[in-house]
Ligand SMILES: [K+]
């Protein structure tokens with residue numbers, strides 16, 4: 001055998017299994033494109049063709065990848081996990097863009113179609129489309145379906161995969177998740193966990209859809225908004241987002257749905273199994289999250305009333321709660337143009353999105369659990385100055401957090417900030433101003449969606465380079481930065 | 496004895512020693528006010544009276560504090576160190592403001608006088624004054640004298656005090672400084688170190704002044720600029736800052752002076768003792784600092800040339816090097832309005848100031864050594880994902896950095912970012928826009944001086960509340976955040 005043949009043989013051996021998984025995923029994904037076809041048939045407003053072509057291309061590619069590797073026996077190893085996860089979002093985003101690109105209404109460029117698809121699958125919800133209210137139902141449905149599938153992927157990722165990979169301190173969660181635990185092979189673990197979470201996700205989505213419908217939306221909007229809210233995605237069928245309905249009851253339905261999406265699905269699982277909702281409050285991360293939401297809502301309400309933006313207190317409370325939750329959970333729904341709220345409020349909410357929701361939820365941002373650890377560590381360092389010789393362990397939920405995890409969270413934070421700064425500078429170089437650049441990167445790396453300044457309502461008007469950088473930003477955020485960065489290191493490819 | 500008498504007795508016992516030190520410092524400080532009196536005599540352009548009154552008030556207060564406590568025997572303990580350091584900057588800033596407040600030219604409010612004095616002593620160099628070129632020499636001299644004394648204080652703080660207090664991982668430097676080392680008593684250590692550094696600081700200042708004078712400035716400007724540059728302060732006698740001279744030779748003199756100010760004075764000390772300038776390059780922090788300056792200058796030059804801002808390459812290089820050094824070393828001199836440079840350059844330089852110069856120098860920012868540790872830790876976390884079981888120690892200069900120090904640096908970083916975000920939001924609440932607020936906080940917490948937007952050249956026009964927040968920001972930055980925060984904790988006061 002020649003050297004190159006040996007190399008090829010080794011590569012085949014290592015990556016055939018990744019190719020097989022990806023082929024399978026693509027075939028499953030292709031089936032989802034039949035849903036918009038059904039929607040197009042029901043509403044008869046066009047764009048069926050784009051999805052049928054998309055279906056065949058995706059299915060054929062999946063088959064082509066899967067067929068030659070279907071007999072590969074090797075199990076997925078931890079390290080393959082990084083590759084599968086990154087490719088899952090990258091490849092599926094590309095194929096998800098096909099129907100959007102092919103569609104005649106809207107008439108999207110390759111860049112725009114990809115942006116919208118990445119934004120969908122990463123549950124960011126930043127859009128480059130305008131005139132949503134007049135788009136074909138199939139297109140609208142595809143957008144929220146991408147959210148919903150992305151959300152499912154994120155839950156499996158956060159609950160089953162990232163703790164195994166040890167990304168950013170998430171090994172913390174290893175012991176707390178459903179499914180077989182101490183198995184080092186990824187496949188059975190992912191399969192079991194996915195099954196349990198699948199039922200939960202579908203049931204909760206159905207519950208949210210009923211909620212929206214009962215609150216008075218059309219059935220189509222009810223399903224769409226439920227898909228979008230539970231995935232903390234933020235795509236809406238209307239240019240005015242949820243403000244279109246102009247109904248406090250529908251806002252309440254959204255508040256409940258976003259809350260469900262922002263709490264760990266491992267937590268939902270445990271509450272469901274124990275039939276004890278008090279477990280939410282007993283969990284230190286969920287409790288901290290809820291307290292922060294209440295505190296931020298209080299601050300926002302006070303400023304809104306003091307500035308005279310709203311005169312009616314209940315009105316101010318609901319507007320504040322809705323917007324705090326929407327940005328804080330990184331959903332990105334809007335009922336009013338909060339970006340012109342007075343004083344520090346718009347930036348306050350945007351900075352809140354860096355914290356995001358609970359780990360194991362569909363939210364973006366750094367996650368509440370990491371924020372708690374950062375705060376505890378910061379406080380510990382100040383205490384240490386007063387008591388230099390004291391050993392002060394960092395605890396959470398009564399358990400001591402190992403140093404390894406603390407280090408990982410620190411590393412995560414600093415890499416997050418650094419990556420943010422670099423993308424901020426690149427966006428400035430495209431000619432966007434400081435507020436727009438800063439908020440666009442924050443809104444994408446935290447998977448929120450809308451930013452401030454020129455990207456307050458949509459990202460249609462920004463330069464092409466900026467759109468691609470923001471695609472990267474959405475993927476970095478969604479993949480918890482490390483998962484994507486690690487496959488860019490030479491060490492990863494050295495076996 | 497009644498309970499309150501016991502409490503008073505304990506308080507007296509504990510704080511009498513702090514009062515004694517502070518009284519002494521005030522008396523020494525009062526003498527420095529005689530220097531502007533001499534300047535006023537020489538130039539005969541007024542404002543002598545303000546300094547004479549300031550001298551007597553400060554001297555009297557110092558005496559009143561010192562006299563009743565002069566026989567107190569107890570030595571300063573580590574914990575007293577925090578209090579003395581914080582009071583040093585706070586109390587001296589207040590007394591330093593007296594002559595500025597009393598002066599008729601300029602006619603400053605209490606807020607403005609305090610701001611200018613804090614900005615001077617913290618070597619920030621943000622000014623609320625305009626029309627500098629027409630101000631009396633005594634006032635101009637007092638501003639740079641505050642810088643120069645602040646710079647001396649910072650060096651003693653960074654080289655002798657903070658490592659003892661263990662602030663933000665600076666215990667790293669414990670073994671590398673001149674003076675007696677393993678003594679837990681602060682006073683002799685500070686005294687010895689201060690003496691050694693004092694000679695060095697005076698000599699290097701004289702060298703810089705000669706440099707400026709040789710380059711063609713007036714003797715008065717030469718001394719002023721040397722005071723300002725070595726302290727990386729940034730106050731200038733001219734509204735146009737160093738751009739007033741419009742001379743590349745003077746810019747070179749400033750470049751050399753700022754470089755001296757940005758390198759650890761412990762390092763200067765070791766080079767002087769070993770008579771081997773190669774030691775600069777052997778030190779990993781100094782080396783990294785120099786490499787970063789060169790890299791940032793290259794990037795800046797390329798953008799300046801590519802955008803046609805400068806056509807002449809040598810011209811672009813010197814403008815780039817000067818401005819990179821000025822903002823990167825947190826000096827804040829300007830030769831041109833770099834805030835309107837194209838693309839990402841203004842923000843790039845401002846973000847660079849977060850890194851700042853070397854620990855043990857007069858610069859602000861987080862310091863290069865912490866940046867190195869953050870980068871190494873970030874990289875280690877990515878490597879750990881590929882090699883989950885490997886033990887990868889963090890090394891610097893061949894030595895393994897203890898976990899304790901790594902934790903302290905992380906704590907420092909997150910507290911720095913958090914404090915930054917809070918002050919950013921408060922500034923927004925005063926009605927300043929995002930760019931102005933963001934850059935004003937960055938320019939003060941990093942002790943740079945000029946910001947972007949409405950604070951690009953001075954801070955005269957911002958609201959009063961903003962000025963006080965920025966005073967706090969300058970002090971927080973200068974005291975490495977922790978030193979100030981720790982005395983706000985109840986645990987600090989519990990003995
Ligand atoms: K979102």
Ligand SMILES: [K+]
Nearest residue numbers: 619728826943
């Ligand atoms: K400065």
